[in-house]
Amino acid sequence: MTLTADARPPLEPTDRTRVTRGRNRAVADRARLMALLDDALVAHVGVVVGEHPVVLPTAFAVDPAGPDEGGTLYLHGSVAARWLRATREATVCVTVTELDGLVAARSAFHHSMNYRSAVVIGTARLVEGEDERQRALDLIVDHMVPGRAATLRASTRKELAATAVVAVPLLEASMKQRAEGPVDEPEDIATGTWAGVIPLRRVAGPPLADADATGAVPADVRARAEGLNG
Amino acid sequence: MTLTADARPPLEPTDRTRVTRGRNRAVADRARLMALLDDALVAHVGVVVGEHPVVLPTAFAVDPAGPDEGGTLYLHGSVAARWLRATREATVCVTVTELDGLVAARSAFHHSMNYRSAVVIGTARLVEGEDERQRALDLIVDHMVPGRAATLRASTRKELAATAVVAVPLLEASMKQRAEGPVDEPEDIATGTWAGVIPLRRVAGPPLADADATGAVPADVRARAEGLNG
Known part of the structure; x- marks a missing residue:
């Protein structure tokens, strides 16, 4: 999947997704968001169930087409899943994180991690059409093993009826990345203590x-x- | 860190954490929850900010002591972080997932993943005491690199003042695990198509x-x- 930044809406965070802490880690390039979503295999989706948040891990896939060509994020699950029912017309937060390293600094305070992380907030749309559901499931299979969907039989109507698919527009999103060594205090660096990264x-x-x-x-x-x- | 199940409260899910889908994947053994929390490096914490859920990746650590000896989960961040301020006395959901394999089945419907995942729901307590904050930070450093906290200088008062630490009781929790090959339909198995797991x-x-x-x-x-x- 080749994704280029130029043809797509820029990554313009809203108040809900703006990176307020660690602004130096904010990534404004949509192509890098798409690359992260391509690399990652699991998303953590948050939804409010009753009075409290629930966060669950789930497979996902991206259709580069969709809401104003920013793309569409698809999640799926059993039609009986409580969290999926709770997403109906609800605002969800889908977070995708790849961990790239442990940063062993010269003080506890400056210990950190190298990572790439995307936060997508949007109104979930329960996909009603059977064609879009089939296509979303194929995208999810191909995200796991690219090219595999075409080698499998079509999903049966019974399987499609048992599967809920949720679409989230890839419009309101932000991304952060840390990819460097420790950032230590000058007086700690002066001690000559070892510090570095476990990739x-x-x-x-x-x-x-x-x-x-x-x-x-x-x-x-x-x-x-x-x-x-x- | 050795954790045994017998001395600890059993993993008795509440209505909020009960595994309702895929009950066959539910794990009731607290020792396996603790082992997962020991293996994993990143947690995804969900909190309601205003009207919508926010899910963010974060380092964490477990103190096996704490709420009725079920243990305590510690998260930390900048005192200025919006999501940390939102956790004050709020119900949070902390989810920890380790991905163990891609399950390539003989149909799209039965594609799956092997994983271990824990969901912890509880009321976040903002840690006020400096001693407990220092101890939590040391636990978080030692979770990244066991034994490292003892080799570092103590955190300064300024560093502790800049760090918010949140404690979540490890009481209301559930765990799911999938660790097997594809579960296919008999008629798909009969075709002799290849299926298996990418570990x-x-x-x-x-x-x-x-x-x-x-x-x-x-x-x-x-x-x-x-x-x-x-």
Whole structure:
């Protein structure tokens, strides 16, 4: 998926998504938001259920088309899921974070992490049309293993009826990134104490076939595992 | 940190944390919750700000002592952070997720992920005492790099005054885990299509010293990087 910044709305945070702390970490480039959403595999979606917030991890996918071409974020789950029912016409917050390193500074205060994180706030739209639901599910499968949706049978009507899909416009969003070493006090640096970063990344092991699988690992699955290590 | 289940309150979900979907994935063993919180490095905290939920990634630590010995979860941030101010006496939801694999099934519907995820809901307590704040900050540093807090100078009063620490009781919590291959329809299995799991894990690269660091990588940092790969 190639995403370029120029054809898209700039990342103009609203009062709800503006980065107020650590403004030096704010990222205003929509292409980098899209790249993060491409890298990440899990989103944490927050919704108010009754009186309190609930945050749940979930698979997701991005359709680069949609609300004014800023794109659309899709989430899915069982139609019986309480949190998905609570999203109906509600404001949700979808946060996607990739952890890139542990920053071991010379003081407790300056310990930190390197990360990329996006916060998307918007009104959730329950996707009613069967075609859009099918397409969203295909996007979610392809986000996990690019190219795989085309190799699978179509979802049955029963499966589609059991699946709720929620669309969130990728319009009101902000992104923060930290990608540097410790930022220490001059007097701590003068001590010569060691400080630095433990870089972190996600790797994939060789794909494991289930007991009923026959034949070789398909090219899409192999490519995904290798790509995650690339 | 060794945590045993027997001495602690069982994981008895309330209406707010009960696993209602995928009950077969619910984990009732508090020791496994504690092990997940030990493994994970980032939490996603949800709080209601004004009318809508906000979800932000944050470092955290667990003190196994605290509310009836179920333990205490600590979060921290700048005293100026809007989301931290919003947690004052508010109900927060802290969710911690580790992704363990992509499950490539024989249909879009049965695609899934292997993961461990904990949801903690509770009333946030703003930690007022300087001693508890210092201790919480040390726990957060030691959660990143076990043993490191003892090697650092004490936090200054100015640093403590700039840091807000929030405590959430580890009492109202639930945990889910998926750790298996695809669960496919019999008619899809009969086709002999390949299905399986791409295992995922987090690895650490060699620690990178900053430009002002002198001497060898300290034992705690080296052990942390190696431990993450073990």
